[in-house]
Amino acid sequence: MADNLSSIYIYRKLFFTNLIISACTFGGGFVIITMMRKKFVEELHWITEDEMLDMTAIAQSAPGALAVNASIVIGYRMKRFAGAFVCTVATIIPPLVIISVIALFYNQFRDNRYIAVALQVMRAGVAAVIFDVVFSLAGNIIKTKSILWIGLMAVAFIASYFFNVGAAVIILLCGAVGFIRVCLADRRDNSKTKTGGGQP
Amino acid sequence: MIYLQLFLSFFQVGLFSFGGGYAAVPLIQNEIVETHHWMELSQFADLITIAEMTPGPIAINSATFVGQQVAGLPGAIICTLGCILPSFIIVLLLSCLYMRYRSMKGMQGILSGLRPAIVAMIAGAGLSILLLALFQSALTSIKLSNFRIVECMLFLVSLFLLRRYRISPIAVIFGSGIVGTLLYTLLPS
Numbered sequence: 001m002a003d004n005l006s007s008i009y010i011y012r013k014l015f016f017t018n019l020i021i022s023a024c025t026f027g028g029g030f031v032i033i034t035m036m037r038k039k040f041v042e043e044l045h046w047i048t049e050d051e052m053l054d055m056t057a058i059a060q061s062a063p064g065a066l067a068v069n070a071s072i073v074i075g076y077r078m079k080r081f082a083g084a085f086v087c088t089v090a091t092i093i094p095p096l097v098i099i100s101v102i103a104l105f106y107n108q109f110r111d112n113r114y115i116a117v118a119l120q121v122m123r124a125g126v127a128a129v130i131f132d133v134v135f136s137l138a139g140n141i142i143k144t145k146s147i148l149w150i151g152l153m154a155v156a157f158i159a160s161y162f163f164n165v166g167a168a169v170i171i172l173l174c175g176a177v178g179f180i181r182v183c184l185a186d187r188r189d190n191s192k193t194k195t196g197g198g199q200p
Numbered sequence: 201m202i203y204l205q206l207f208l209s210f211f212q213v214g215l216f217s218f219g220g221g222y223a224a225v226p227l228i229q230n231e232i233v234e235t236h237h238w239m240e241l242s243q244f245a246d247l248i249t250i251a252e253m254t255p256g257p258i259a260i261n262s263a264t265f266v267g268q269q270v271a272g273l274p275g276a277i278i279c280t281l282g283c284i285l286p287s288f289i290i291v292l293l294l295s296c297l298y299m300r301y302r303s304m305k306g307m308q309g310i311l312s313g314l315r316p317a318i319v320a321m322i323a324g325a326g327l328s329i330l331l332l333a334l335f336q337s338a339l340t341s342i343k344l345s346n347f348r349i350v351e352c353m354l355f356l357v358s359l360f361l362l363r364r365y366r367i368s369p370i371a372v373i374f375g376s377g378i379v380g381t382l383l384y385t386l387l388p389s
Contacts (some may be wrong), residue, residue: 024263024370025255030325035369042366049313054302057314058294064214064287065224065257072288076295092280095256099264100276102250110249115379119253121380122350125373128358130326135363153316161324161339162276168201170317172340180311184304 010078011086011190018071023098027117029066031126033059034133036070046078055176056163060167067091070079151176202271209236210263210282211284217259224259228266238270242337259283350383 021035033056040047047055055077059069068091075087102109109115141153152174159165209231217224227250232238239247251261260280267279301307328338333351335342354376363366 001259007240020229023255024373026373029257030322031329033231033322035254038369050311053315053318054298054311055295056318056322057311059291060318062287062290062294063217064284064291065217065259066283067257068260069291070288072291073295073298077299081292084288084295088284088288092260092284093286095254095260096264096276096280098274099250099261100231102254103265103268104211104365106250108247110246111265114385115253117384118381120333120336121351121354121384122373122377123329124354124380125358125376127330127333128355128376129363129369129372130329130361132362132369134319134323134326137241137322141319149312150333151318152313154316156320160321161386169319170321171314174313174315174317175310177223179306180309181313182309182313186305194335 002106007079011083014075014083015086015090017074018087019093020070022067022091023094025067026122026126029070031130033070034066034130036074037133040074046072049137051077051139057171061171148177148181203275205236206275206279207282208266210266210279211285213259213263214283215286224262228259228262232266238266243269313384350380350387354380 017036017039021032021039025032027037031116033052037049040048041052055073056070059066059071062069069089070083070090075083075085077083079086087088139152141149144150156170156174160167160170213224213231214225217227217317218339229244233244245264246260249259250265251258254261260283263279263283264276267275267277268380269275271278298307302311302375331337331339333355334348335346336348339344358376362369362372
C-alpha cells in the first residue's frame with residue numbers, strides 16, 4: 001500500500017503518529033494498540049487488519065512494554081531497522097518529557113483536584129475507544145463462522161479476564177491450537193487427494 | 201558509575217517484564233528500593249501513582265522518574281534506554297522471523313490461532329478500564345452504589361461518536377476529559 005510513497009514521508013508519518021499516540025494514551029498498552037490500528041489500518045491503509053493482530057501477538061510475546069514493542073514491530077514492518085528505530089524514539093519521547101516535568105512538580109500535580117477528576121473521567125473515553133475496536137475485531141472473528149475461532153476467543157477471554165491467566169500462556173496455547181488445526185487440515189486434504197486420485 | 205548501575209538495573213527490568221504493565225512493578229521495586237536503595241518505599245508508591253496517571257507505559261515512566269531523581273536528565277535518558285533495549289532487540293528478531301516466514305503454512309496456522317486470543321485480551325483490558333471508569337474498582341470489588349452516571353453517559357456517547365461518525369480516538373479521550381471535568385465541577389454533587 002505504501003510502496004509508492006516517498007521514504008521521507010513514511011518516516012515523518014511514522015514519527016509523528018507514534019509521537020502523538022504515545023503522548024495521548026492513558027491507560028496502558030492495549031489502548032495504544034487500538035489507536036495504532038485506527039491510524040495505520042483504517043486511515044492510512046499501510047497495514048492489514050490481520051497483520052495488525054499478528055504484530056500485536058509479536059509485541060505481546062516479547063518482554064517489555066506492549067506500546068513500545070508494538071511501535072517497534074510496526075516500524076520494522078514499514079522500514080526495517082530504521083523504521084523500528086524512528087518509531088521507538090517517537091514512542092519514548094513523550095513519557096520521557098512528561099515524567100521529567102512532573103517529577104519536578106510532583107506535589108502540586110498529585111494534589112490538584114481538577115487533574116484527579118479529569119484523569120478519572122478520561123477513562124470513560126479510553127474504554128469507549130477500546131470497545132469500538134473490540135467490536136470491529138470480534139466482528140471479523142465471528143464472520144469467519146468457525147466455531148473453533150469463536151470458541152477460542154471466548155475461552156481466551158474467560159481465561160485472561162476471570163482467571164488472570166498470563167498473556168504468554170494464552171499466546172502459546174492458542175498458537176498451538178492454530179498449528180494443530182493446520183496440520184490436521186493438511187492431512188485431511190492429502191488423504192482426500194489420494195482417494196480421489198485412485199479413481200480414474 | 202551510577203549511570204552504568206542505572207542502565208543495568210533497568211536493562212534487567214526490561215528483559216524480564218513479560219506481560220507488560222504491572223508485571224514490571226515488582227521488578228522495579230526490587231531493583232530500586234530493595235537492591236540499590238535509590239528510593240524509599242513511599243516514594244516508590246508515589247512513582248506508581250504518577251506512572252498510572254500519565255500517558256505512556258508504566259515501565260518507561262518509572263525508569264524516567266527514577267533516573268531523574270537519582271541522576272537528573274541524563275539519568276532519565278539512560279534508564280529509559282536500558283529499559284527498552286532488551287525489547288528492542290527481541291522484538292526486532294521476532295519481527296524479522298515473522299516477515300520471513302509468515303507465508304508458511306504452519307506459521308499461518310499459529311497466527312490464525314493467535315488472532316482470536318489477541319482480540320480476547322484487548323476485550324479484557326477494555327472491560328477492566330470500563331469498570332474502573334464506572335465503579336472506580338476492579339471486577340471483584342464492585343459496589344453498585346458507586347455507579348458513576350456521568351462516566352456511563354460519557355462512555356456511551358463516546359462509543360456512539362466513534363462507531364457512527366468515526367471521529368478520532370484522541371478527540372474522544374480528551375473530549376471526555378474536558379466534558380467530564382466540567383460536569384463534575386459545575387454540577388452540585
